[in-house]
Amino acid sequence: MPPVTxxxxxxxxxxxxxxxxxxxxxxxxxxxxxxTHVGCDTSQCGACTVLVDxxxxxxxxxxxxxxxxxxxxxxxxxxxPGELHPMxxxxxxxxxxxxxxxxxxxxxxxxxxxxxxxxxxxxxxxEWLEGNLCRCTGYHNIVLAVQEGARAMGxxx
Amino acid sequence: MSDTxxxxxxxxxxxxxxxxxxxxxxxxxxxxGQLYAHLVRSPHAHARVAGLDATEAERAxxxxxxxxxxxMAEDGVGSLPCxxxxxxxxxxxxxxxxxPPLAAETVRHVGDAVAVVVAETRTQAKEAAGLVEVxxxxxxxxxxxxxxxxxxxxxxxxxxxxxVCFDWEIGDEAATExxxxxxxxxxxxxxxxxxxxxxxxxxxxxxxxxxxxxxxxTLYTSSQNPHLIRLLLGAFVMGLPEHKLRVVSPDxxxxxxxxxxxxAEEVVVVWAARxxxxxxxxxxxxxxxxxxxxxxxxxxxxAELALAADGTFLGLRVDTKANLGAYxxxxxxxxxxxxxxxxxxxxxxxxxxxxxxQAVFTHTVPVDAYRGAGRPEAAFLxxxxxxxxxxxxxxxxxxxxxxxxxxxxxYATPVALEYDSGDYHATLDMALELADYEGxxxxxxxxxxxxxxxxxxxxxxxxxxxxxxxxxxxxLGARAGLYESGQxxxxxxxxxxxxxxxxxxxxxxxxxxxxxxxxHLGVDIDQVEVVHGDSEKSSFxxxxxxxxxxxxxxxxxxxxxxxxxxxxxxxxxxxxEASPDDVEFEKGVFRVVGTDxxxxxxxxxxxxxxxxxxxxxxEPGLDETxxxxxxxxxxxxxxxxxxxxxxxxxxxxELVQVTCADDVGTVVNPMIVDGQMHGGLAQGIGQAxxxxxxxDESGQLVTGSYMNYTMxxxxxxxxxTLGRHTTECTHNPLGVxxxxxxxxxxxxPAVINAVVDALSDLGxxxxxxxxxxxxxxxTIHAAQA
Numbered sequence: 004m005p006p007v008t009x010x011x012x013x014x015x016x017x018x019x020x021x022x023x024x025x026x027x028x029x030x031x032x033x034x035x036x037x038x039t040h041v042g043c044d045t046s047q048c049g050a051c052t053v054l055v056d057x058x059x060x061x062x063x064x065x066x067x068x069x070x071x072x073x074x075x076x077x078x079x080x081x082x083x084p085g086e087l088h089p090m091x092x093x094x095x096x097x098x099x100x101x102x103x104x105x106x107x108x109x110x111x112x113x114x115x116x117x118x119x120x121x122x123x124x125x126x127x128x129x130e131w132l133e134g135n136l137c138r139c140t141g142y143h144n145i146v147l148a149v150q151e152g153a154r155a156m157g158x159x160x
Numbered sequence: 161m162s163d164t165x166x167x168x169x170x171x172x173x174x175x176x177x178x179x180x181x182x183x184x185x186x187x188x189x190x191x192x193g194q195l196y197a198h199l200v201r202s203p204h205a206h207a208r209v210a211g212l213d214a215t216e217a218e219r220a221x222x223x224x225x226x227x228x229x230x231x232m233a234e235d236g237v238g239s240l241p242c243x244x245x246x247x248x249x250x251x252x253x254x255x256x257x258x259x260p261p262l263a264a265e266t267v268r269h270v271g272d273a274v275a276v277v278v279a280e281t282r283t284q285a286k287e288a289a290g291l292v293e294v295x296x297x298x299x300x301x302x303x304x305x306x307x308x309x310x311x312x313x314x315x316x317x318x319x320x321x322x323x324v325c326f327d328w329e330i331g332d333e334a335a336t337e338x339x340x341x342x343x344x345x346x347x348x349x350x351x352x353x354x355x356x357x358x359x360x361x362x363x364x365x366x367x368x369x370x371x372x373x374x375x376x377x378t379l380y381t382s383s384q385n386p387h388l389i390r391l392l393l394g395a396f397v398m399g400l401p402e403h404k405l406r407v408v409s410p411d412x413x414x415x416x417x418x419x420x421x422x423x424a425e426e427v428v429v430v431w432a433a434r435x436x437x438x439x440x441x442x443x444x445x446x447x448x449x450x451x452x453x454x455x456x457x458x459x460x461x462x463a464e465l466a467l468a469a470d471g472t473f474l475g476l477r478v479d480t481k482a483n484l485g486a487y488x489x490x491x492x493x494x495x496x497x498x499x500x501x502x503x504x505x506x507x508x509x510x511x512x513x514x515x516x517x518q519a520v521f522t523h524t525v526p527v528d529a530y531r532g533a534g535r536p537e538a539a540f541l542x543x544x545x546x547x548x549x550x551x552x553x554x555x556x557x558x559x560x561x562x563x564x565x566x567x568x569x570x571y572a573t574p575v576a577l578e579y580d581s582g583d584y585h586a587t588l589d590m591a592l593e594l595a596d597y598e599g600x601x602x603x604x605x606x607x608x609x610x611x612x613x614x615x616x617x618x619x620x621x622x623x624x625x626x627x628x629x630x631x632x633x634x635x636l637g638a639r640a641g642l643y644e645s646g647q648x649x650x651x652x653x654x655x656x657x658x659x660x661x662x663x664x665x666x667x668x669x670x671x672x673x674x675x676x677x678x679x680h681l682g683v684d685i686d687q688v689e690v691v692h693g694d695s696e697k698s699s700f701x702x703x704x705x706x707x708x709x710x711x712x713x714x715x716x717x718x719x720x721x722x723x724x725x726x727x728x729x730x731x732x733x734x735x736x737e738a739s740p741d742d743v744e745f746e747k748g749v750f751r752v753v754g755t756d757x758x759x760x761x762x763x764x765x766x767x768x769x770x771x772x773x774x775x776x777x778x779e780p781g782l783d784e785t786x787x788x789x790x791x792x793x794x795x796x797x798x799x800x801x802x803x804x805x806x807x808x809x810x811x812x813x814e815l816v817q818v819t820c821a822d823d824v825g826t827v828v829n830p831m832i833v834d835g836q837m838h839g840g841l842a843q844g845i846g847q848a849x850x851x852x853x854x855x856d857e858s859g860q861l862v863t864g865s866y867m868n869y870t871m872x873x874x875x876x877x878x879x880x881t882l883g884r885h886t887t888e889c890t891h892n893p894l895g896v897x898x899x900x901x902x903x904x905x906x907x908x909p910a911v912i913n914a915v916v917d918a919l920s921d922l923g924x925x926x927x928x929x930x931x932x933x934x935x936x937x938x939t940i941h942a943a944q945a
Contacts, residue, residue, distance in 0.1 A: 037188035038181015040413070042361040043446035047866035050361055078181035091179040095171055098835045102666030103178025104185065104362040104413025125879065132874040136866070138361050138414050139666045141842030141903075142874040144835060 007071045011036070012080025020067045027051045027062035030077060038078040038107050042136065049135030052108035053077050059115035061134070078107035081114070090114055090152035099148030101139035109135050109145055117153035125150065162747075165679030166894075169831035172671040173685070174664070183411045186365035186382045191439035194367070195224055197429055198285035199442070200275040200292045201451065202267035205303055205523040205859020206314060209265055209274055211295035217277055220291055222284030227432055228275040229262035237261065237431055240422055240487070241396040243388075244494035245637040246326045249516070254326035257317035257521075259487035261397070261424035261431075267296070268316055268486035269524050270861055271451025276428050278440055301523040301859035305460050305481045308522045316486055316521035325484055325519045326493070330501040331575050336514035339475025343466035347549040352928045353537045355458035355483065355853040356846075357869055358530045360665075362413020363444035364453065368429030370437065377434065378406045381426050384415040384663050385703020388640070390695045392422040392490070398430060402695075409693040412665035416843065417529035418453045419665070420705045421490040425452075450864045455853055456530020458483035459496060459537050465510075465545045471555050473564045475512040476504055478541065482519045485526035492528045493519065498576075498636050499534030499624070499706075505573035506542040507584045507620050507797060508564040513574045523859040529705060531843050532623070532904040539621040540929075543909035547617070547916070548925065557618050557913070558597070561588065565620075570890075577624055580890045582797045582823055588620055590821035590883045591799035600803070613806040614816070615918025618799065619910035625898035626711030626794035626889075643789035644708070645700050646716030648677070648724050650782040652769040654762025655687040659785075661701010662713035663692050666839075667900065668832045669709060673717055675828050676894070680721050681761055682748020699785060707898030710828065711794045715892045719786035727782060728764045734775045735759050735767060794889045794897035798822030802910040806918045811937030813849055813915055818907065821883040825897030833899050834882055840903020841880055846872040847904070848911035849930050870930075919943070 008017040011034060018033045030036040030053070039062060042050035051062040054076040082088040087095065090113055100106040109132070116123055116131045123131070128149045129142065137145060164170050177183050214226035239258040246254045263272050275292055279285035302308040302316065308323040316323055340346065367380040377400055383389050386407040394405045412419060425442050433440040444452065459482050466475040482496035501515040550560040565584045572578045592598075600616045607614035627633075630641035647659035658673050674688035691697050701713070725745045732750035733740040736757045743750050751758040767774065768782040803817040818841060827833050850870040854862040863869040888895030908929060915931050916924055923943035927935060 036181070037185075038183070040185070040362070041187070042363065042413075043866055045446065045865050045867050048361060048446070078179075082180065087176070087179060094179055095175040098172070098831045100175060100178055101668070101835060101839065102360070102362070102414040103174070103183045103411065104360075106178050107181050110179065126875075129874040129877075136361060136871050136873065138359055138416065138843070138871075139839045140835060141838035141840075141872075141880065142877055143838040143879050146874065146879065 005068060007067050009070050009072060010074040012076060022068055024067045025063055026065045026067050026070055029067040030062060036077050036079055040104055040107060042104065047136065049112060050105050050108040052111045052135065054111055054114065057118065059112045078110060089155035090117065093152035093155060094148040097144045097148040097151060099140065099145040105135060105137045109137065113149040113152055116149065117156045121153060121157055123150060123153050162679065164685040165675060166826065166828050168675065168829065170671055170675055170685065170829055172668050173674060174668065174670045185362055185411045185413055186367065186380050187443050189367060189380055189410065191367060191369050194439040194441050195278045195280060195436065196282040196285045197432060197440050197442040198277045198289040199273040199425065199428065200277065200289050200294065202270060202272045202274060202296065204267060204296050204298050205270050205301035206299040207267050207296035208299060209263065209267060209294060210297045212275060213293040214275065217288040217291040220284065220288035222280035223277060223288045224280065225278045225436055226275055226292060227278065227435065229260060229264035232262045232431060233260065233264050235431065237427060238397045240424060241392055242488040242493055243490045243639050245639065246328055246493045246497050247637065248327050249329045254493060255320040256488060257320055261427040270859060271525060272486065273424060276432060278432050278436060303523050303855040303857060303859035305483050305520055305522065308520045309481065316523060320521060323521045325488065325521055327518045328497050329514065329516045331514040332512060333514045335512040336475045336477055339512040340466045340477065343474050344469040345467045345553060347465045347467065347545060347552055349463050349545050349548055349926065351461055351541060351544060353457045353459040353540055354929055356456040356530055356851050357450055357853050358416045358418035358453055358456060359871060360414030360416055360418055363446055363449045364419065364423065364425065365443045366426045366429045367439055367441040368433035369439040370434045376404055376406065377430060378408065379426055379430050380408045382412045382419055383409040384412065384419045384665060384705055386663065386693055386695050387661055387701045388703050389422055389426060393426060393430065397427050407695045409663055412663065415665045416531045417456065417533055417705060420703065421454055421528055447865060450869065451525060451861060454489045454526050454528035455485065456527065457537060458527050461541055463541050463545050465549055467549055467553065471553050471560050471563050473508055473510040476510045478504055478515040480517045482517055483522050483524065483527050484519050485522060485524045487526050489526035489528035492526055495529050495534040500538050502575050502577050502624060503535050503538035504542060504575050506539065507566055507622050509566050511574065515575065524855055531840065532901045533706065535623045535901065536905045536908060539619065539905045540909045543619045543621060544912060544926070547913045551920065558592065561620050578792060579622065579795045580792060581887045582622065582795060583885060583887050584620060584797060586885045587797060587821040587823050588799040590885055591801045591819055594821065594881055594883050595801040595803065595817060595819035597801065607805055613808055613918040615804050615806065615914040617802045617910045617913025617917055619906050619913065620799045621906045622795050622797040623901060623905050624793040625707035625796055625901065626790050627706030627708045628790065629792060630789050640702065641789065642702055643787050644702060644713040644716045645698065645785060645787050646713060646720045647699060647785040648717065648720040650724060650761065650765045652766050654683065654765050656681065656683050658688060658690045658717060659698040660690065660692050660713050660717065661698050661703065662709040663704045667704065667709060667836065668829065672710060672828050672832060673714065676714060676717055677721065680718065683761065707900040710896045711892060711898045712788060712790055714896060715894055716786050716788035718893050719788050720784045723784035723786060724782060727784065728761060730775055730778055731764045731767055732759050791891040794825065796822065796824045796897040796899065796902055798902060798906055800906040800910040802907065802914040804914040804918055806915060806936060808940055811933035811940065813931050813936060815845065815878050817881065818878060819881040820906065821885055822902050823885050823887055824899040824902060825886065825889045826895035827884065827886065836899045837882055837903050838880055840901060841907050842872050842877055844904040844907035845877060845911060847929055848908040850876065852930050
């Protein structure tokens with residue numbers, strides 16, 4: 004089994020994985036970062052979305068060995084202990100989550116959008132979230148949260 | 161109103177952990193020494209299991225055991241029970257064929273499991289499952305209602321003739337016949353309420369564990385009702401006493417009904433863990449979710465409405481065939497009957513109603529409650545029929561509804577319910593105003609100038625929630641009581657832990673229930689912890705479904721708080737040297753009436769736990785439990801107005817505006833209530849426009865993944881306009897009614913009424929859901945032909 008070295012949430016990690024191990028399996032099963040969720044087996048739901056070198060990626064579609072040397076950011080890594088990132092705070096303020104299962108993927112996907120667009124329109128947000136399924140919220144409050152989170156970030160990541 | 165009490169939009173306490181990735185869902189739990197299970201599932205809809213050879217699988221790397229349905233039967237593991245007994249029209253009980261957790265002789269749907277492979281890793285279990293050789297003798301399948309009731313149809317269960325599980329009726333058939341005999345006009349409608357797949361985003365997970373030193377069995381399961389699972393698994397399936405069986409449902413990623421039921425995999429992991437002496441974990445893939453989570457809806461109905469010439473409703477007749485799937489799921493029998501037929505009156509004074517429901521077995525996944533459960537089917541039927549009647553009589557859809565609205569309460573319907581409160585005119589008025597109904601014809605004309613057909617649709621509906629008064633449920637065949645428990649533990653320093661038998665899987669109980677405590681006991685909301693989801697912590701409970709958590713569970717908590725106040729009053733009276741009768745309590749303070757003497761709940765709690773100077777006849781401590789059994793169902797109601805534009809060239813329906821005015825009783829947290837509305841609306845719109853489970857004739861599930869089952873995505877939906885008109889529930893102390901299912905019940909008929917309205921001058925009078933571009937285009941062309 005090849006060892007893979009990558010940076011996860013600003014810490015360098017080296018782990019032995021099978022060549023077929025998915026990034027989401029590396030995160031959940033090897034690094035115990037269970038905030039990244041698995042909701043499907045066809046790369047349709049987006050619950051497993053993380054940032055790889057700043058871009059949102061479905062971690063079920065990428066092999067762990069393919070991200071060797073990359074910087075991976077998960078939901079656990081975007082705010083300090085006891086703090087909320089402005090995007091997380093916007094989700095709380097606008098009730099953009101209910102059961103919480105799709106939420107990490109939604110937030111990570113939203114961070115990528117916010118880095119590209121500091122003041123996204125409702126249509127832009129809805130289009131951007133095409134790859135993330137939520138069964139609880141009807142997306143209404145997620146859209147409001149992403150818009151406000153992006154504005155609060157002011158183009159920062 | 162305090163800023164954290166009833167009526168306040170308190171931001172949710174549970175959000176911090178969910179937003180930071182620290183939620184703890186069942187798949188996030190790993191137990192020491194844990195093994196992994198992978199089920200061997202039938203690829204056939206109907207087959208005899210002629211043989212099973214696990215030799216090669218047992219030799220595969222990491223495999224600990226391959227266990228089969230035959231071994232399970234030898235171990236005396238029982239059948240998965242049905243929780244509700246329905247009686248036929250002739251008084252005889254429904255057919256109850258067995259539902260073995262692992263099939264030993266016959267498989268009855270694609271995904272029915274015959275064996276389980278248990279291995280050291282998830283991958284090893286999965287790979288070895290592919291080595292189990294099952295000799296299936298393929299048999300003909302009946303994969304739809306139509307196929308199952310046809311002459312000579314293959315039988316799903318050998319001893320259930322014609323595949324009919326029961327033939328049930330409600331209402332007065334003779335009175336309804338009489339009403340039709342004097343009708344000036346009869347409107348008829350044949351409709352399909354299509355099969356849906358619930359699709360909570362968290363797939364189901366179960367972990368079984370056995371500790372020989374304590375003889376304790378533990379099941380971790382992604383369930384909406386851990387106590388009910390303990391009851392069914394312990395008493396009916398495994399024969400384990402409840403004090404030796406613990407069921408834990410931690411954070412659960414959505415349920416929508418599909419996680420109410422007792423599933424085979426819960427039995428399999430517990431049975432395997434006890435046999436093997438190590439914890440066993442099973443996590444569904446999404447493909448397994450599609451093939452094993454109970455599906456929803458799947459009714460075919462013929463309905464007739466008898467009217468007087470002026471549009472007054474005289475009688476309603478409904479004949480429904482409901483698909484149960486291959487086996488009776490936990491509540492599969494009550495959904496098309498007492499959760500469906502009892503809602504045929506809707507919001508209207510229809511004096512005579514008769515409904516008949518035949519439930520049929522098919523070679524498909526079992527069908528059970530899915531958000532709304534029977535009530536969306538009833539609302540769709542009634543609201544489509546009412547709209548069709550308006551068209552045929554040349555009345556407006558508003559006028560015909562107003563003419564027939566129930567407007568005095570309480571109101572006893574001809575189908576067994578007594579509505580306690582509501583104001584159907586007020587919610588309709590509000591919805592029409594918010595939707596600018598009056599200005600619609602201008603918008604229709606404007607759209608036509610762009611080549612679009614614009615339509616507007618109304619639905620006014622009522623639902624029965626707060627399931628349920630135990631005596632009523634029992635009389636109708638329920639095999640459990642449907643009360644709820646609530647416990648208030650006031651700690652010595654005045655903080656509070658609330659224990660509830662309901663379960664929160666997105667509904668925000670940890671916040672809403674803390675608001676009840678903050679409001680009534682005056683305790684800072686940060687000093688209140690709500691505990692749920694563990695049979696060892698909460699004394700008992702019936703879980704969360706049927707919009708019952710606040711209406712039943714919340715009132716149990718209120719009752720427990722009343723007990724706390726009663727006891728606290730005696731302690732405070734002793735502390736202040738007054739008579740308990742002279743002590744009043746408000747927002748955390750006990751006060752001697754007419755004086756400035758007062759003491760806080762915190763001081764009373766400390767005294768209760770340090771009772772050095774204490775009333776002689778009183779027990780120490782301040783910890784009270786109450787059970788609340790509702791006196792009646794609750795009856796949320798509302799009016800939904802949907803505006804659509806249809807492109808007649810492509811058949812594509814665009815939702816322009818979705819407007820709702822709802823009456824859900826007292827609102828504790830308006831932010832959470834709106835969120836529940838949004839989610840219900842999305843699922844209702846999903847049914848109306850996108851979602852449909854499709855089996856082919858051989859019983860293969862064609863829509864078995866997100867690649868081909870259309871889930872509503874963000875860009876498919878608009879933002880929603882919500883209004884609220886409150887009439888309080890008259891029979892529970894909080895005045896609450898419930899909100900979880902409103903959107904999925906109210907909005908589908910409004911969407912379809914809008915699409916039909918848009919296409920009415922093209923000759924379209926009805927179309928079934930989902931109104932996909934293909935179906936709309938074909939309907940237009942059929943009407944034009």
